[in-house]
Amino acid sequence: MDAAPQTATPSAEGPIGAKAFLDQLFTAGVLTETGVDGLYGRSGDFEEVIERFEALVTRYAGADKAERIHFPPGMPRPMLEKSGYLKSFPQLAGCVHSFMGGEADHARLLQMLANGEDWTELQQATDVVLTPAACYPLYPTVAKRGPMPEGGVLFDLKSYCFRHEPSQDPARMQLFRMREYVRIGSPEEVRAFRESWLERGPELIRSLGLSCEIDLANDPFFGRAGKMLANNQRDQGLKFELLIPVANEKPTACLSFNYHQDHFGTLWGIQQADGAPAHSACVGFGLERVALALFRHHGMKVADWPQSVRAVLWG
Amino acid sequence: MRDRIRKLIAERKVVAVDVDTLTDTSDLYEAGLSSFASIQFMLALEDEFDIEFPERMLTRKTFVSIESIDRSIAELIGEQV
Numbered sequence: 457m458d459a460a461p462q463t464a465t466p467s468a469e470g471p472i473g474a475k476a477f478l479d480q481l482f483t484a485g486v487l488t489e490t491g492v493d494g495l496y497g498r499s500g501d502f503e504e505v506i507e508r509f510e511a512l513v514t515r516y517a518g519a520d521k522a523e524r525i526h527f528p529p530g531m532p533r534p535m536l537e538k539s540g541y542l543k544s545f546p547q548l549a550g551c552v553h554s555f556m557g558g559e560a561d562h563a564r565l566l567q568m569l570a571n572g573e574d575w576t577e578l579q580q581a582t583d584v585v586l587t588p589a590a591c592y593p594l595y596p597t598v599a600k601r602g603p604m605p606e607g608g609v610l611f612d613l614k615s616y617c618f619r620h621e622p623s624q625d626p627a628r629m630q631l632f633r634m635r636e637y638v639r640i641g642s643p644e645e646v647r648a649f650r651e652s653w654l655e656r657g658p659e660l661i662r663s664l665g666l667s668c669e670i671d672l673a674n675d676p677f678f679g680r681a682g683k684m685l686a687n688n689q690r691d692q693g694l695k696f697e698l699l700i701p702v703a704n705e706k707p708t709a710c711l712s713f714n715y716h717q718d719h720f721g722t723l724w725g726i727q728q729a730d731g732a733p734a735h736s737a738c739v740g741f742g743l744e745r746v747a748l749a750l751f752r753h754h755g756m757k758v759a760d761w762p763q764s765v766r767a768v769l770w771g
Numbered sequence: 772m773r774d775r776i777r778k779l780i781a782e783r784k785v786v787a788v789d790v791d792t793l794t795d796t797s798d799l800y801e802a803g804l805s806s807f808a809s810i811q812f813m814l815a816l817e818d819e820f821d822i823e824f825p826e827r828m829l830t831r832k833t834f835v836s837i838e839s840i841d842r843s844i845a846e847l848i849g850e851q852v
């Protein structure tokens with residue numbers, strides 16, 4: 457487009473910085489400030505973009521016939537404890553606490569509140585933790601069903617996820633949605649699944665007028681031991697990310713492609729049809745991140761987005 | 772030093788097989804060393820030899836065999852003197 461009309465949206469190319477982009481989103485009303493970094497309201501347009509993007513993902517995956525199952529954004533605490541999440545990411549986990557005292561404790565709580573004191577010491581951990589990744593509640597669920605059928609299984613998941621990493625980068629929210637496909641089966645089946653999405657992912661993203669690249673990646677494992685886990689993950693090519701330039705110098709990971717080997721299969725006792733521990737892989741779509749990339753590159757007004765992009769999303 | 776490494780592998784049940792069946796170049800990961808076990812093992816080695824593995828050594832390659840561990844520790848102890 458050489459004669460693009462002038463709009464109020466500043467140049468959508470190049471790194472403007474996360475904070476400047478966040479301010480643009482607030483000003484345009486795409487996101488609404490709450491006072492806590494990483495916790496925002498979403499506009500109707502923003503939600504519609506996510507809905508349309510999800511429909512596009514479903515079109516790409518349609519022939520795979522995944523079983524759809526949605527878990528709430530909270531999961532059983534014992535499940536998270538057993539999952540190993542606290543070994544790897546203690547810094548990101550969120551545990552729900554509630555008041556469980558009697559009337560005297562309640563009076564004390566109100567007194568502390570009125571005095572501006574820390575009242576949270578009167579809270580106790582509940583059986584609920586916030587879901588850190590959409591696929592975590594799935595593995596024990598599948599294990600309970602008994603040995604898998606020949607050919608393995610495929611699931612279509614979506615959940616709000618929580619990660620405690622307050623930031624003014626809009627692409628690093630504390631509560632965000634993750635859409636996932638999870639394949640559980642033999643190593644060959646699972647790797648073929650990941651390969652197929654490593655091809656589909658970039659095709660899908662490019663159809664939306666966004667540039668992207670696939671790169672080897674690692675999870676943000678905690679501490680020095682985590683450095684070793686991260687190196688192991690890279691050495692074995694277990695994690696790839698689809699990166700889209702959004703607001704930062706470094707492009708933002710919007711999709712991830714994870715091969716867990718038999719980690720979850722062994723941990724939860726998921727068996728292949730022949731009794732061997734199942735392998736698993738998931739492809740995750742960071743829904744807010746994809747939407748942010750679209751707003752960044754095509755402007756704050758959805759109605760002004762290029763016709764080609766609108767046709768893919770709303771066509 | 773290799774004997775001390777072997778002893779540690781046996782004591783900490785680092786691998787799924789009998790340590791005597793391992794040669795110095797046997798792949799410990801193939802012998803059942805998991806990612807999490809390799810971290811416990813790394814910390815145990817640091818204790819045993821009073822060393823600290825620098826970040827560049829926190830890789831699969833360092834801990835893949837008795838020989839590679841021996842070489843890394845020798846390098847670290849050498850650096851200290």
Ligand SMILES: [Zn+2]
Pocket residue numbers: 589590591592636714738739740
């Ligand atoms: Zn997953």
